[in-house]
Amino acid sequence: MQLSPDNRSNNPLDLTKIRVRVSSFLGREDHLSCIRVCRDWFQDFAPLVWHTIDFQKHAAAFAKVTPEVLDKYGGFISQTLNISELGHIQALQHVKVNSIAATTIYLLGNGLYRSMLSDLLRRSHGSITSLTFWCSALQSRMFRGDCYYYVDVSDIFAPFPSSTDPRSNASLGTRLKSLSLTHICLTREGFSSILQYSPLLDELTLERVTVTHHKPGIPLYTGSALRYLSANFAQVWCNDSVDPSEPCLLLHFPLLEKWHLTTLAQLCNRKIDLETLDFSSWCPLLKTITFGSDDTDAMSALLLNSFKDLQSCTLSAKTLAMSTALGLVSHLDSLTTIRITDEAQEATSMQMLSVIVKLCHNLQVLSFESLVCDVEAVEKIRWGCKDLIELRMRFKGLDKPQDIDGCLRKMCVMRRTGGIVVTRPMDMGTISVRVVQHLLQFKKLRTVWLGPKITTSPPPSLDQ
Incomplete structure (x- = not known):
């Protein structure tokens, strides 16, 4: 019997949202079976089967796919990973393979x-x-003492004319949001063109990339909407070894908000005075910094001189020293987030932590997961950041999951009762109760992490 339109719309098996939820519990073989049920199921499950082609895993199988199969399923291919051989490109050579997103x-x-x-x-x-281009040192050419692959930007990034095939979407314009380059060499004019022809570009990752041969006669594009940059200090600040006076790459990114500084190493043939740099002249919105370096001196100099009104900073516990603590404190009026990574030395880290939490009164997020604190030492600190919303740290004697869970439950109970201790007299003064009493001073606290995989978000009503 043929279903009427009204009956069909009430059939739960025809609801796409339900099928999508069910699909998350199914494997690839089940998806293949679901494709054959009906046309609607085909539309919901075929993209899941053909979404990703990873040539490290599927190269042999995909090479056997016929043009007839690609004509039916090629449009569902959204992600192609690890393209590294001519055969991989040839396997994708079909007009229907035209909807790749990453x-x-x-x-x-x-x-x-x-x-x-x-x-x-x-x-x-x-x-x-999303585009990721990379090349190993063995396949790239030598360029001024290092290995790079020369990119012909006009072939890859320039706007393309409409395809001769009417089904192609090549004329729709670039939608590139994320670009990653590794072991690449390109001209400054080419780099500027990449940004100009990618108006939606939001994330850029540069790893061992050289941008060279800038000429004043070629205008540089300074209208990029890029917000996130991952790159080391040298290739951003002093990238062109041919022309030491070349402009900093940051001038391209006036809307930059986040910068992951992978390393702080400078070029061996050029020393930069870190005490005179001011990144805010190029990137006034740059407020979030992640340091991936252990260079304490360079980090301290940048924090003190190069950044203005930082709001978020992530750094390694290995770099915690009085100089870096002072660098953070120099942003005490604006700093709202501090994240400390890697293993920490207890004595030094506690000393620096006490300086930070005393003076950075606007902190809302503090993450120090690598440090195991003595509750007595924590109690002695005068915490100035009373508006913490998220706190991640560990305490000695509170390491078992059941103890941590009990501590968090106890905190919730005490917040409901206005801080009144609801516990047995024999438990007074225990690590759990002392930790709870410490946490109760932060009235706005929403997320607490006291150990691996134990996180709680007390409801807002607990603060009232």
Whole structure:
């Protein structure tokens, strides 16, 4: 019997949201079976089967896929990972493979490979949002003492004309939001073109990338909407070894908000006075910094001189010293988030922690998961950051999951009762109760982490 439109709309098996939820519990073989049920199920489950093609895992199987199969399923391919051989490009050579959203590509010097790669990117030019290009040192050429792969920007990033096939979406324009380059060399004009032709670019990762040969006669694009940058200090500040007077790369990113400084190493042939740098002139919105370096002196100098009104800072416990603590305190009026990573030395870390929490009165998030604190030492600190919303730290004697869970439950009970201790007299003065009493001073606290995999978010009503 054929269902009427009204009856069909009330059939729960035809609700896409339900099928999507069910699909999360199914494996690939089950998805393949669901595809064959009916046309609606095909539309819901086929994208799950064909969404990702990882050539490290699926190269042999995908090479056997016929053009007829790609004509039916090629449009569902959204992610292609680890493209590294000519055969991988040839396997994707079909007009229906034109909706790739994310791809990672290993660059080769082979001319045919480059040409077919350009065809693939042109076909998906209107759908690609994430691009990762990388090259190993063995495959790249030597460039001034290091290894890089020369990128022809005009082939890959320039706006493409409409395809000869009417089904292609190549004329829709770039949608690139995330770009990652490793072992790449390109000209300053080419780098500027990448940004200009990628108006939606939000994230940029540069690893061992050289941007060189800047000429004053070529205008640099300074209208990028980029908000997140991951790159080391040298390749951003002094990238061009040909022209020491070249402008800093940061001038391209006036809307930059977050910078992951992977290393702070400077070029061996050029020393930069870190005490005179001011990043705010290029990036006035830069308020979040993540340090991936152990260079305490360089980090301290940058914190004190180069950043203005930081709001969030992440750094390694290995760099905790009086100089870095003073660097953080120099932003005490604006700093709301501090995250400390890696293993910490208890004595030094506690001393620096006491300085930070006493003076940084606007802190809302404090994460110090690597340090195991003595509750007595914590109680002696005069905490000035009373508006903490999230706190992540550990305490000696409170390491078992059941003890941590009991402590958090006790905190919730005491907050409901206005801080009145509801416990047995024999438990007074225990680590658990002392930790709870310490946490109760933070009236706005919502997230507490006291150990691995134990997190709680007390409801707002507990503060009232």
